[in-house]
Amino acid sequence: FTHNFRYFQMPNKYPLQSYKSLNLPTLVCLALITIISVWKLKQFKYRLINEAGGAMFYGVFLGLAVRYLWVDREEHSENMGSVCSCHGLNSTPHVIMVNISSHGHCYRLIEKKGQRCSQLPSPHTGPFVIRKAMLDPQILFDLFLPPIIFFGAYTLNQRRFVGNLGSIVTYAFLGTIISSLCIGTLVYGFTRLMVLLRRAADGEFSLTDCLLFGAIMSATDPEVSVLGLLSDLRVDSDLHALLFGESVLNDAVAIVLTHAIASYDQMETGNVFQTPAFFRSVGFFVGVLIGSFLLGFIFTVITALLTKLTRLHESPLLETSIFFLLSWSSFLSAEACGLSGIVAVLFCGLSQAKYTNLNLSHEGSTRTKQLFEVLNFLGEIFIFGYMGYIWFTFRHHAFRALFISGAFLSIFISRACNIYPLSFLINLGRTKKISRNFQHFMVFAGLRGAVSFSLAVRDTSTEARRTILTTTLLLIGFTVWVLGAAADPLLSHLDL
């Protein structure tokens, strides 16, 4: 299944070029404004907005300004003469040099598009399209998402996490799969309705597309104000670990599930259910999950042995550096092996907290945590700011009212179908039951964030995928702003 994964990955590796990118100074400026204003608001005891929501808000604002104040300066498309001899190459060149107005220009490969790509005017005559871009947004995800995920996993309360492992794994695995299926079928129902009402062509949205959307929407974000609220309000720390642990682990499941569904989509021909393709996808799902888990774990073992057996703890700087490099290696090598880097770094964070953290000196441990805290904080602001920015600057939004309504409805229903039955099952085996009120809260606490966005944005080649991106962005905004702000009153209402 490595082959399939690569097949899926290759055409979608750098798909973000179809909207304008932010440049670095603007992003830094955005981050500064966000930090200062959210912090000022918090000083006035206005706790409804958090950094993520604030960054997204300013991002939307900036995108609006860019969209309506200087739209056409950036985009420049032109058809060029065909480049005939390119057809004879047996491998893709990484750097090409082009002569423009008798100056040499060096270009580097950033995106390899599949044959079904709709943005190339005519894929068979060899056209040459020119567009302007600034910062490559993929860098944002490669650079900032791993530390965010790592930090989430690394700062889990280890004792509570292990104590509730059964419940957490049940929620994360079964829950995510239930949630994906539930969202997928519900949204598929709505797309059938769209076909009936002649709002969509038959075959525009396949069941696989809907299930893909379900998987994308099943990744709940651990890094939001809700969890901060919970710890401030001294909610029972078992429940806190349960909610946080579920959010962290279900990212892994949702990511691999998305890849598995996409790989099925690549193998599928026509709309007929294909048994071998299905089982290969299931194998792919299990394989990537286990592979990434093992890879993350291997790097933890290396780190743990290195910190245990040597006297590295005499130098906190070296400890932190080695810890950082080895954890980052788990991401890089997973990506290099065709596995999921984010999942590897997640498991690496979980196991580093358990096995390595105790070997570190006190100062080394504090330093490491603080380093990742800063990276997590800045990364979250950058990513959410960018998410807001995309709202008005992505040029190919596909607003489908029925799809969006179906999606809105489904995220609540799916969350309910996931939490209530599973909690009932889990409570059968627990001495300390999960209360009804906490279950209500868990249903509402499923905010969506950076992981959903990064999954939705990977491929925007078809109308269905663009609809998914648009809907994902709307749902993220809704959950972060509305559900995030409602968490505080809800908690006091539920008397937790």
Next chain:
Amino acid sequence: FTHNFRYFQMPNKYPLQSYKSLNLPTLVCLALITIISVWKLKQFKYRLINEAGGAMFYGVFLGLAVRYLWVDREEHSENMGSVCSCHGLNSTPHVIMVNISSHGHCYRLIEKKGQRCSQLPSPHTGPFVIRKAMLDPQILFDLFLPPIIFFGAYTLNQRRFVGNLGSIVTYAFLGTIISSLCIGTLVYGFTRLMVLLRRAADGEFSLTDCLLFGAIMSATDPEVSVLGLLSDLRVDSDLHALLFGESVLNDAVAIVLTHAIASYDQMETGNVFQTPAFFRSVGFFVGVLIGSFLLGFIFTVITALLTKLTRLHESPLLETSIFFLLSWSSFLSAEACGLSGIVAVLFCGLSQAKYTNLNLSHEGSTRTKQLFEVLNFLGEIFIFGYMGYIWFTFRHHAFRALFISGAFLSIFISRACNIYPLSFLINLGRTKKISRNFQHFMVFAGLRGAVSFSLAVRDTSTEARRTILTTTLLLIGFTVWVLGAAADPLLSHLDL
């Protein structure tokens, strides 16, 4: 002079594509091996090698392996049909899409070459050259050099620095200019000798090229074992501040001097001395130095006011984040204004230490220092490792025995011409004289490092520039390995 600077910058912005680049996993692996082995050596009291030297050593090794084990898989050049309609564009496209084997491929602009570029086979018929590359090495400098420089400036002992400001500024300004002129003329003498001995064509090395080399070689590196040794051995802290302060500040002078000479070179026609071009370069030198200084200072003022007037010190995480973002902004905005980012970040570091550091909470201050310490440590290893890697993988080395001998000779003579007379002058005004033995030590402590390399590597378009790069690499290796290792015995010999 902004115009000139841009003119100089544009063709050299991304000149590193002419040698193979490292990919990220290899670089991380290299860093890990370096850290662990240097640390192990230090445990056995073998203090002669430091992290920078170790990283360079492993880099050379890796480069050797890559060069002789898999040479031809990476490089792939091919001439393509001409792209006629490109000539009509009034601005350069940032992204182009090319159709290769009926798949769309997206390419992004990384390098704009001047008309005198030698790598394009025939610049007027519109060729299309293809080369493979991996990690863009410019990222290394943009990402890691600023924190290294910032950390050096930020951790200067403020009280000692201000107390010795007169001496330090004299060494840094007059010293660097003396050193550049001295190296430049000496090396120019050797190039004339080369012409006489028919080892070089007349006009291959102009006086400007030699002066440029002088300026590049005048940047001494503050971040090397020598300074570590000094603090371990409890050398008088005034002298420590003197040596360290000189190393930090002369980077700024050398960088701007290099740019000024290069801008003169662009204006010069023929080998005749041009008075207006000379004065414009002097103006450029003063302007960029003052401009970058002011820009760095402005960002310090913003940070200082923000930390002083608000209650930001209640949250160390926010303090560190804002401190980091604002300091980084000084680099980004200087680059955006056409000034020197490195110089701006250097002055920003100096003034942040003086004005902002006291406003931070104790924890915020520690955190910030530790964050930059890690960035500095890892950045240094990455850059020195890369430097070693280049030795065997850069394909256009120009070894000129006479030029190299002249350069070797000149770095000692220039250092002597710089330190001894200036120390005499400075001692006239100091109550606490700089001892003869310490002057000897200062002559030997002038190691060259990342800044020299980053300046030398900016432009490799002519034979003279390639000779400069090769010689710079050799001299960096010599000073880091030989002089670095000799510092310990020398210190005990000089009885400091």
